[in-house]
Amino acid sequence: MDKPTLTTLPSLSDPHSPKHPIRAIFFDLNGTLFTSSNNEQAWNGWFSALFESFLLHGLHLSRAEFSAMCDGFFNPSFAFTPSPLNSTTKYEARLEHLAIKCNLTIPNSQFSQIAGKTIEAWGEYMYLDPEAQCLLQRLQSSYILGLITNFDHPPYIYELLHVSQLDRYFKVIVISGEIGIDKPDPAIFHHAFRETNLLTENLNLLPEETLYIGDSPTHDVQGALNAGMIPILLSRNTSEDPSSIYDYYHDSHKETTLPQSFKETSRTQTCQIIHNLSELGGILTLPSKYGKER
Structure with a gap:
């Protein structure tokens, strides 16, 4: 599968890189x-x-x-998508399908x-x-901040953001399970732009x-590149495969697959790498709030 070339670039504070001033920063979550x-x-x-829950129901x-x-419980082909008129989340639909x-x-x-x-059992290992x-807190004073995350059970994300008090920082929160589009489809990023511009006048x-900013070369880097x-x-120094966070497999070496339309990107594209979140602050110059209005 083609992936963007991952390399360390000059500081984004360099006036020649990038061509446009940075006015917003969107983040992945998990x-x-x-x-x-x-x-x-x-x-x-x-x-x-x-397993324990299904045993109680006669498994x-x-x-x-x-x-x-x-295996592959969160693979796009595993379950049907709930009707927009149905209050069931996509995660609950997967459970029903199982x-x-x-x-x-x-x-x-x-x-x-x-x-x-x-989800709570899984979340016990997330921090x-x-x-x-x-x-x-530092970035909020100078940039529009947003969140774009793949997750099939939005109520958990909203509760997590509330308990952690992260929700106060984001102008827009886009969850794949709410809009029916997953990263790396550029449409989920475009949706975030529309929402941001609707909420922020001029x-x-x-x-x-x-x-x-994200940890997945495919979902985050490739998706963001395709959206422009x-x-x-974010490549933390860890021995774990970062893709292992996305799905369950009883054989931990089994790889997930993505639709072919998401597997194509130019090898000439470059991507800056950071190894921890604090490095992001070090490569940004804090401009006046939101940059120049249009």
Whole structure:
């Protein structure tokens, strides 16, 4: 799969790079502002909570058999997308689809409880990057800040942002499970721009004036490039594969697949790399708020 060339570029404070002044910074959430203490343990916790929940509803499969059935649970092809008129989240729809595969009849009212229990088990291994609050507070005084995240159960994200007090920093919050579009599709980034410009009078924010910070070369870097934004890859010094945060596989070496339309990007594209969030503050020059109005 083609990926953008990852290299360290000159400081963004260099007046010759980039061509347009930076007026906004959008962030990924999981893996970027929040990170995992252990992805494998997080997914094991998620699976155990799901297995126990399904056992209570009559599951007759062994743990190993059920684990194999959960492979690629978050893959786009795993479940149907809920109707816009249905209040069920996409994550709950995946749970319902899995129950059908297991020949279980679970009342619709129970899927919300199972969703909460399983995500909380996974979330026990996620923690707020200790540099995030200070960085966002500093950036908020000079830039429009936004959040674009892939997540199939939006209520959890809103609760997480509220409890962590990160919601106060973002002008716009875009969750894939709410709009039915996932990164790296550029449409989710374009949606964020439309929302930002609607909420901020006379801003007229352009993609080339916006940084996007994320930890995935495919979902974040490639998606931002395809949307015309300036990506920065957060590559923490860790032995874990960052892609392991996105899905459950009983075989941890199995790779996820993406639609072919998302696999093409130019190798000539470059992307600045940072190894921790504090490095972002070091490469930015704080301009007057939001830059020059148009």
